[in-house]
Amino acid sequence: xxxxxxxxxxxxxxxxxxxxxxxxxxxxxxxxxxxxxxxxxxxxxxxxxxxxxxxxxxxxxxxxxxxxxxxxxxxxxxxxxxxxxxxxxxxxxxxxxxxxxxxxxxxxxxxxxxxxxxxxxxxxxxxxxxxxxxxxxxxxxxxxxxxxxxxxxxxxxxxxxxxxxxxxxxxxxxxxxxxxxxxxxxxxxxxxxxxxxxxxxxxxxxxxxxxxxxxxxxxxxxxxxxxxxxxxxxxxxxxxxxxxxxxxxxxxxxxxxxxxxxxxxxxxxxxxxxxxxxxxxxxxxxxxxxxxxxxxxxxxxxxxxxxxxxxxxxxxxxxxxxxxxxxxxxxxxxxxxxxxxxxxxxxxxxxxxxxxxxxxxxxxxxxxxxxxxxxxxxxxxxxxxxxxxxxxxxxxxxxxxxxxxxxxxxxxxxxxxxxxxxxxxxxx
Amino acid sequence: xxxxxxxxxxxxxxxxxxxxxxxxxxxxxxxxxxxxxxxxxxxxxxxxxxxxxxxxxxxxxxxxxxxxxxxxxxxxxxxxxxxxxxxxxxxxxxxxxxxxxxxxxxxxxxxxxxxxxxxxxxxxxxxxxxxxxxxxxxxxxxxxxxxxxxxxxxxxxxxxxxxxxxxxxxxxxxxxxxxxxxxxxxxxxxxxxxxxxxxxxxxxxxxxxxxxxxxxxxxxxxxxxxxxxxxxxxxxxxxxxxxxxxxxxxxxxxxxxxxxxxxxxxxxxxxxxxxxxxxxxxxxxxxxxxxxxxxxxxxxxxxxxxxxxxxxxxxxxxxxxxxxxxxxxxxxxxxxxxxxxxxxxxxxxxxxxxxxxxxxxxxxxxxxxxxxxxxxxxxxxxxxxxxxxxxxxxxxxxxxxxxxxxxxxxxxxxxxxxxxxxxxxxxx
Numbered sequence: 001x002x003x004x005x006x007x008x009x010x011x012x013x014x015x016x017x018x019x020x021x022x023x024x025x026x027x028x029x030x031x032x033x034x035x036x037x038x039x040x041x042x043x044x045x046x047x048x049x050x051x052x053x054x055x056x057x058x059x060x061x062x063x064x065x066x067x068x069x070x071x072x073x074x075x076x077x078x079x080x081x082x083x084x085x086x087x088x089x090x091x092x093x094x095x096x097x098x099x100x101x102x103x104x105x106x107x108x109x110x111x112x113x114x115x116x117x118x119x120x121x122x123x124x125x126x127x128x129x130x131x132x133x134x135x136x137x138x139x140x141x142x143x144x145x146x147x148x149x150x151x152x153x154x155x156x157x158x159x160x161x162x163x164x165x166x167x168x169x170x171x172x173x174x175x176x177x178x179x180x181x182x183x184x185x186x187x188x189x190x191x192x193x194x195x196x197x198x199x200x201x202x203x204x205x206x207x208x209x210x211x212x213x214x215x216x217x218x219x220x221x222x223x224x225x226x227x228x229x230x231x232x233x234x235x236x237x238x239x240x241x242x243x244x245x246x247x248x249x250x251x252x253x254x255x256x257x258x259x260x261x262x263x264x265x266x267x268x269x270x271x272x273x274x275x276x277x278x279x280x281x282x283x284x285x286x287x288x289x290x291x292x293x294x295x296x297x298x299x300x301x302x303x304x305x306x307x308x309x310x311x312x313x314x315x316x317x318x319x320x321x322x323x324x325x326x327x328x329x330x331x332x333x334x335x336x337x338x339x340x341x342x343x344x345x346x347x348x349x350x351x352x353x354x355x356x357x358x359x360x361x362x363x364x365x366x367x368x369x370x371x372x373x374x375x376x377x378x379x380x381x382x383x384x385x386x387x388x389x390x391x392x393x394x395x396x397x398x399x400x401x402x403x404x405x406x407x408x409x410x411x412x413x414x415x416x417x418x419x420x421x422x423x424x425x426x427x428x
Numbered sequence: 429x430x431x432x433x434x435x436x437x438x439x440x441x442x443x444x445x446x447x448x449x450x451x452x453x454x455x456x457x458x459x460x461x462x463x464x465x466x467x468x469x470x471x472x473x474x475x476x477x478x479x480x481x482x483x484x485x486x487x488x489x490x491x492x493x494x495x496x497x498x499x500x501x502x503x504x505x506x507x508x509x510x511x512x513x514x515x516x517x518x519x520x521x522x523x524x525x526x527x528x529x530x531x532x533x534x535x536x537x538x539x540x541x542x543x544x545x546x547x548x549x550x551x552x553x554x555x556x557x558x559x560x561x562x563x564x565x566x567x568x569x570x571x572x573x574x575x576x577x578x579x580x581x582x583x584x585x586x587x588x589x590x591x592x593x594x595x596x597x598x599x600x601x602x603x604x605x606x607x608x609x610x611x612x613x614x615x616x617x618x619x620x621x622x623x624x625x626x627x628x629x630x631x632x633x634x635x636x637x638x639x640x641x642x643x644x645x646x647x648x649x650x651x652x653x654x655x656x657x658x659x660x661x662x663x664x665x666x667x668x669x670x671x672x673x674x675x676x677x678x679x680x681x682x683x684x685x686x687x688x689x690x691x692x693x694x695x696x697x698x699x700x701x702x703x704x705x706x707x708x709x710x711x712x713x714x715x716x717x718x719x720x721x722x723x724x725x726x727x728x729x730x731x732x733x734x735x736x737x738x739x740x741x742x743x744x745x746x747x748x749x750x751x752x753x754x755x756x757x758x759x760x761x762x763x764x765x766x767x768x769x770x771x772x773x774x775x776x777x778x779x780x781x782x783x784x785x786x787x788x789x790x791x792x793x794x795x796x797x798x799x800x801x802x803x804x805x806x807x808x809x810x811x812x813x814x815x816x817x818x819x820x821x822x823x824x825x826x827x828x829x830x831x832x833x834x835x836x837x838x839x840x841x842x843x844x845x846x847x848x849x850x851x852x853x854x855x856x
Contacts, residue, residue, distance in 0.1 A: 068449045
């Protein structure tokens with residue numbers, strides 16, 4: 001894990017937030033390459049789950065919602081962690097992290113566990129009282145449930161269909177940690193997939209477990225690093241019928257990458273009850289009103305980025321020297337190609353810049369003329385750039401360039417006029 | 429404005445947040461077409477300002493930061509609005525909205541104005557005391573300033589260069605309003621452009637006012653609806669040397685779409701002072717250390733979306749009937765093309781679906797077979813789809829389709845094999 005944290009910091013992927021002030025509570029910022037990687041992960045999800053499918057539409061709902069939403073969803077009552085205090089040193093711990101009797105730090109006596117709600121609270125408007133209290137959403141899902149009827153009324157979707165959303169959520173975790181794995185502020189990609197019956201939900205649940213597992217594999221995650229974990233009934237959240245996690249083999253052990261939950265019709269029925277609004281779907285086939293059932297594939301963007309980063313990381317010996325390389329799927333690579341003049345001669349520089357500017361109209365690419373070619377290759381390897389393009393003296397004669405592949409390190413000559421097509425194919 | 433709010437709701441662009449609970453404090457959700465439009469606006473900005481330029485890199489920093497950041501930036505002290513209370517009816521008002529003496533609602537006596545900080549406060553961790561107090565960022569800019577040195581150290585940028593960021597910010601506005609124009613939760617696209625000297629900042633400032641104005645025009649905003657507003661010195665925020673707003677002619681009058689600010693080196697010097705860290709740039713040319721000066725083009729994503737929506741909105745009479753059309757620039761249109769079978773005959777349906785599925789691999793497109801062709805055109809006009817493609821009986825013979833243009837309503841025949849190229853050109 002240290003290797004990952006180091007390369008992530010050193011190469012501009014992930015920085016500790018507010019680092020000049022000593023950091024802040026396990027929060028992280030995505031640097032110039034990190035934001036490109038994260039955008040590509042989100043873009044791949046949106047393209048594959050929304051654009052290419054005919055049965056899913058998007059949504060972008062607010063982080064701050066009417067607080068009644070969290071009463072209805074059960075978060076106000078149930079979204080809690082048990083906390084204990086040490087009577088001697090006054091430190092506070094998550095109940096699960098202690099033996100329940102003695103303080104893990106000073107050995108003092110602990111208080112009884114109290115339930116601590118993990119939603120962040122704030123106040124909207126100028127007064128700070130109960131009436132103005134609002135919450136930072138702990139999941140994007142409720143925005144979808146609350147807007148479900150409006151989406152039905154303003155689009156022409158028929159069941160089964162899903163609503164997809166990417167956005168920030170916040171959980172006041174007592175013990176965040178493991179780099180970007182568990183943070184108080186995080187980004188989710190969630191789909192709520194609505195179907196007509198509990199029976200259909202069961203079937204669709206299995207399909208989603210498969211679709212989502214394949215998605216990670218299709219973008220380069222090694223199958224051996226993925227496994228499914230079915231939650232035992234006793235562990236289920238208050239809303240869930242069944243939950244299966246897709247787990248990734250993080251350096252700290254197999255842990256949740258994405259959860260697929262069969263939520264039954266719990267959420268919609270709660271919102272019907274609390275809002276007094278009917279949220280049913282009129283089924284043309286049976287001429288009856290249905291309160292849809294829901295299957296939810298809910299992934300963490302930051303966890304996905306971390307898994308892609310870890311899985312791509314490779315450290316090998318090449319001709320006696322260490323080579324660090326991020327073997328990203330080309331769709332996810334922050335920089336798609338780097339263009340070099342072999343040496344810093346004006347004719348080569350000019351031709352290389354021409355190619356660079358042409359590619360830059362369509363792709364994130366880099367130009368580099370400093371240091372040896374070998375060093376420039378290594379620099380691109382470390383940020384996972386799939387191909388490097390070198391302009392040499394022959395290029396001026398034969399209008400060709402040398403293209404070097406990140407993974408095989410093999411080189412070949414191609415025509416300058418064919419670079420775009422070559423790159424296009426590589427990125428598909 | 430009512431027309432815009434109506435079409436936005438009815439056609440799935442923008443919904444009131446938490447509407448089934450009576451809404452929430454002027455918060456809005458982006459529906460299925462709205463999220464596509466908003467994504468396209470952000471994508472266009474990111475493509476034009478980051479990808480295509482060689483002098484700008486991206487960043488994605490946290491919303492929750494070390495609270496010292498807001499001491500240094502001056503927000504804790506200066507980011508305030510004056511508030512007054514009515515002694516009789518107990519209502520609270522923004523000082524600017526009253527005459528300062530009598531309550532605008534009941535005529536009662538008002539209190540003296542008090543300064544109210546517009547940052548949302550919350551607590552990180554299990555205790556709710558001053559030590560755990562954190563703020564929701566009121567601007568994305570400070571994330572860039574705080575990470576400036578790390579970006580310098582981990583990339584190979586030389587001055588002048590900029591750092592760009594898209595993200596949510598929060599301001600506890602006393603009187604939000606005008607649809608999505610002023611909301612407590614909003615998205616920004618900001619660039620902090622760093623240069624070597626105050627003199628250079630002055631020059632670069634003028635360039636950015638031009639670049640950003642041209643960007644809006646290039647994406648379809650009518651020049652007549654844009655104007656520049658230079659802030660008088662007396663109105664400037666605590667950090668600013670000069671500020672020019674790009675204003676758009678909203679239905680409620682010309683108002684700020686984007687602000688371009690010359691922030692001097694105020695922010696970096698404050699963060700040096702408060703963090704004790706040196707944030708200077710070593711200038712290879714003069715072999716001196718420089719604290720860079722900053723020019724900030726800071727736009728509101730929601731305001732940009734609103735302006736593009738309003739500017740695109742058209743309501744005309746066609747053959748005696750009303751036609752509502754959103755004349756979006758094709759890059760921004762949520763749906764790029766709609767594919768119809770002329771009538772619901774199997775052979776036509778099959779051919780149309782084939783084209784639909786082929787295009788869906790690359791674009792957001794829709795398939796529609798319900799109602800008359802005329803009604804289907806109108807439906808697409810209302811969501812701003814640039815072209816409609818109809819498969820008719822001739823198509824089965826000549827492998828051609830009718831393509832209908834949203835703006836001119838003109839139709840022409842093209843080969844099915846040429847549709848992708850036609851669309852590609854249209855979207856450029």
